[in-house]
Amino acid sequence: EIKIITVDGPSGVGKGTLSQSLANHFGFHLLDSGAIYRVLALYLIQNDEQDALEDEIVQFAQAMDVCFGSKTQKVQVLLSKQDVSELIRAEHVGTLASKIAALPKVREQLLQKQIDFAKLPGLVADGRDMGTVVFPKAFAKLFIDASSEARALRRVNQLKERGLSFNYHTVLDDIIQRDIRDRTRTIAPLVPAEDALVIDTTSLRIDEVFKKALNFVEG
């Protein structure tokens, strides 16, 4: 039986770090579902189709040749055989990803690609609707939250580490916009699954979050 742990939550909450740690700890595979939305957004941008309509976007989703590999610990994303792992992290790609993620037919088209990640011995699935829509039968569901201010601060620091500088207020504004889109969309809105453990990480360190998550998963 494939064991599935889902990690859902809003933008910039540290799901990526937590999911990676859990996957390492249990020796499980990792699904960064946001990367799937990001790679589709990048594909549209590359084809100058950022304003495409829903049905057209679905066709691009069908046509795109995407492949997830892993070199050592890092997840590698290939689009048309090109390594786009860094390119998909750009802010404008994330913004378009968040917009196309609100389209029901686009979500449906990307569903199977996500389910296919479930392999033995297990999977840690990181996203917005992993516990509610994609893997409703997961054996352990986590929902990670934090205030929008704390998340904006973390994102600014993360961007700094990568040599990029962003204004805190611009980043905060973007997080708030993404929250609104994620929480109010009609399809798969961001809400904790009924059986999820909700962890508010506003005043927790990464290792404290990991400990709480581990206790829940192992308990």
Ligand code: CDP
């Ligand atoms: O956390 P952040 O918004 O920076 O990015 P992400 O997790 O890489 O996901 C990019 C966008 O895709 C998010 O803003 C969500 O709107 C959307 N998404 C989604 O709707 N469902 C998922 N399972 C994962 C991401």
